[in-house]
Amino acid sequence: MRYQLYYWPSIQGRGEFVRLALEEGGASYTDVARRGDGISSMMSLIDGRRIKRPPYAPPFLKAGKLVIGQTANILLYLGPRLRLVPRSEADRLWVHQFQLTVIDLVKEIHDTHHPLSSQLYYEEQRAAAKRYTDLFWRHRVPKYLGYFEDVLEKSGGPYLLGRRLCYADLSLFQVIAGLRYSFPKRMKRYERKVPRLVALHDKVAARPRVAAYLKSKRRIAFNEMGIFRRYRGLDR
Amino acid sequence: MRYQLYYWPSIQGRGEFVRLALEEGGASYTDVARRGDGISSMMSLIDGRRIKRPPYAPPFLKAGKLVIGQTANILLYLGPRLRLVPRSEADRLWVHQFQLTVIDLVKEIHDTHHPLSSQLYYEEQRAAAKRYTDLFWRHRVPKYLGYFEDVLEKSGGPYLLGRRLCYADLSLFQVIAGLRYSFPKRMKRYERKVPRLVALHDKVAARPRVAAYLKSKRRIAFNEMGIFRRYRGLDR
Numbered sequence: 001m002r003y004q005l006y007y008w009p010s011i012q013g014r015g016e017f018v019r020l021a022l023e024e025g026g027a028s029y030t031d032v033a034r035r036g037d038g039i040s041s042m043m044s045l046i047d048g049r050r051i052k053r054p055p056y057a058p059p060f061l062k063a064g065k066l067v068i069g070q071t072a073n074i075l076l077y078l079g080p081r082l083r084l085v086p087r088s089e090a091d092r093l094w095v096h097q098f099q100l101t102v103i104d105l106v107k108e109i110h111d112t113h114h115p116l117s118s119q120l121y122y123e124e125q126r127a128a129a130k131r132y133t134d135l136f137w138r139h140r141v142p143k144y145l146g147y148f149e150d151v152l153e154k155s156g157g158p159y160l161l162g163r164r165l166c167y168a169d170l171s172l173f174q175v176i177a178g179l180r181y182s183f184p185k186r187m188k189r190y191e192r193k194v195p196r197l198v199a200l201h202d203k204v205a206a207r208p209r210v211a212a213y214l215k216s217k218r219r220i221a222f223n224e225m226g227i228f229r230r231y232r233g234l235d236r
Numbered sequence: 237m238r239y240q241l242y243y244w245p246s247i248q249g250r251g252e253f254v255r256l257a258l259e260e261g262g263a264s265y266t267d268v269a270r271r272g273d274g275i276s277s278m279m280s281l282i283d284g285r286r287i288k289r290p291p292y293a294p295p296f297l298k299a300g301k302l303v304i305g306q307t308a309n310i311l312l313y314l315g316p317r318l319r320l321v322p323r324s325e326a327d328r329l330w331v332h333q334f335q336l337t338v339i340d341l342v343k344e345i346h347d348t349h350h351p352l353s354s355q356l357y358y359e360e361q362r363a364a365a366k367r368y369t370d371l372f373w374r375h376r377v378p379k380y381l382g383y384f385e386d387v388l389e390k391s392g393g394p395y396l397l398g399r400r401l402c403y404a405d406l407s408l409f410q411v412i413a414g415l416r417y418s419f420p421k422r423m424k425r426y427e428r429k430v431p432r433l434v435a436l437h438d439k440v441a442a443r444p445r446v447a448a449y450l451k452s453k454r455r456i457a458f459n460e461m462g463i464f465r466r467y468r469g470l471d472r
Contacts, residue, residue: 048386053330053390054386056333056337066326068333069333070333070337073333076332077329093312093313094289097305100308101306107340111347115351116368116371117375119375120371128364132351132352135352135353135355147292150284151290154284154288
């Protein structure tokens, strides 16, 4: 099966959680919108004239006739097919639950620079962003990352399920990498509290397929249009 | 199977999406935290000393030995068991994708009164809430509800899948009911643009099990501690 991933071509964004799974899973895929007229092909699926069940927004995955939207739902589908989750229902539900919690955090990370609306520029909501970000680092980062760290302690590590990698580990890697990019000062101070998360990040980054991907042109660099943005006013 | 639902006892909140599925599905369940020392039982599962895979937050469902967290994940699990989703993988993925989009909207609805942080009172972020809410109604409500309306048009209605009810319809009902409660003036003006959603709301409310539930004491009333809050300053 050759998969078609549809996502904005110039950012990592939510598509990156899918890209990482496709890469680590050794899948054959096309990153459609990064080719020729791929964006118009993407938009024509969203506007819904061509299909009965249009996705709400990118990313979405085309797998044969199936069009699957919502990042965590795509990973739910790909997980067993790319051997990035065990077979049992209990394991799958647990990994999906964890992935949904990661995605909740990702939304809050996005809101650090866009607390009032994604329709306004960051520059139009800078004061609110500063206040949001301070409270985010005081209350939310410790709650989310503390939870992830606890879970890794219970699993025995280095991964969510212990010794076996699953797709949610790839997403955790991306979150740690993204927080380091966006908030280098804050993250430098905070990291010592979550050694297992840092170790997981390093372990994932060193996996041959992930390492090859990160060095390739397929990996888009972090930038100030994506979820993880580096704004000096928000770091300190 | 008797299910145990764990959720805050005095609000509808995210737990309500699960309660509606349990009720319409005719499930046998206990709303644990609304009984005796149920809250301490809930907290002891979250603090993780008793279980290896603790949920991040309520709601979560206990089904035999399984403890399942994340609202959409609970519905993914319950759907086939309560016959609230068809058997095919394509249908299940589609309904789950749709449910995840509803949950995304629910988060944004919550943020209308808490745009900066859930750690602050509404009264401490009133100006930001007003700005958020105005932009939310200008850009986000039309995008989300317009999408849901389009999907109902494509399905032929009255439900997401056409003539057969699924759990995401119950969640859509709750969103419409909640928006009516929170923003009576805005919603009154907006509703004429989404007649299929309004019809779905009425159709769900009239189903015998849902109607009986809504009249019962098991249904907690909307109030200003939940997701859907009525603040005069935000409606107009």
